[in-house]
Amino acid sequence: MYLRSPIRHCRACGTAMVYRLPDDGDTRERAICPQCGTVHYENPLNVVGTIPVLADGRVLLCKRNIEPRWGKWTLPAGFMELNETTAQGAARETDEEAGAQIEMGPLFALLNVRQVGQVHLFYRATLLSEAFHPGHETIEARLFTEDEVPWDELAFRTVRETLRRWFADRRAGHFGMHCVDIE
Template sequence: MTYRSPIKHCRDCGTAVAYRLPDDGDTKLRAVCPACGLVHYENPLNVVGTVPVLDDGRVLLCKRNIEPRWGKWTLPAGFMELDETTAQGAARETDEEAGAQIEIGPLFSLLNVRRVGQVHLFYQARLLSDQFNPGHETIEARLFEEHDVPWDEIAFRTVKETLEAYFADRKAGAIGLHCIDID
């Protein structure tokens, strides 16, 4: 299944668009305005977040207070904003959702989720405190050891894959970068 968002009208002039090959040699169908000629490019959305851990290896998860998947557990993450780097967005989301103080580390996982037109990027993050002040999007922010993680209550496959990779790396004694394609 190929993702396509339903662009129906030109964002500049409001005319109904037509999906066709643009006249500039592009090889992909695009939403093209027949009135003003503006070509609307559709690109994946970036979801950014962290794998926040204490030095003892416990990981911070947030119980969602919003849809989708209200009441399920997730890593702190959300959509990247304009005018921020992916790392800045990940740190912002961790603060907004968990109220956690962190030291951001290197990129840990990059997950392509083609069916919904998203790329998820999770950064390693060292928790500087075990005290949290969750925002309105979070019911509860809590630390988990691997055997305590509510695996059947994880909100998203990208989060589950990232957590599994983290715990596997921890057991192996080396944290790596994980690139994963999710159908």
């Protein structure tokens, strides 16, 4: 189960926070400022990324140059920023991490990762070139067939589950939309 890191001080006025049920009928304990009354909500973070592929089915993976999981392989993905859509964020992360030119496709997988308070969204994407220009967060960007994927060296379970479903859908000849709960 996800354990929150308590909010200690109000972001509006700096007063020490208390956790209690709000007076508006909310049924969850929230961080509430006893001075100014501001309710501070804690919500999941969105991680957005792509499954960039060539027509021959090879998938682009990035070797991480940052923690967590330095040196492990992942799909290009990262935290969504304010003022962008999930698709815009996924395209931005693909550019930042792999320097890959893509055409965005539809949403492919939504993965709920409750224990860390995250929701991961992966879009299908078509690679327009085999030229990659990885950013500082990536050691190497490389194409893999299903048999070549370093399954034991993948950084995150969400990436493993997304890739397994993508390759299965490709073999079946049609792509669905997948919703997965990671426990």
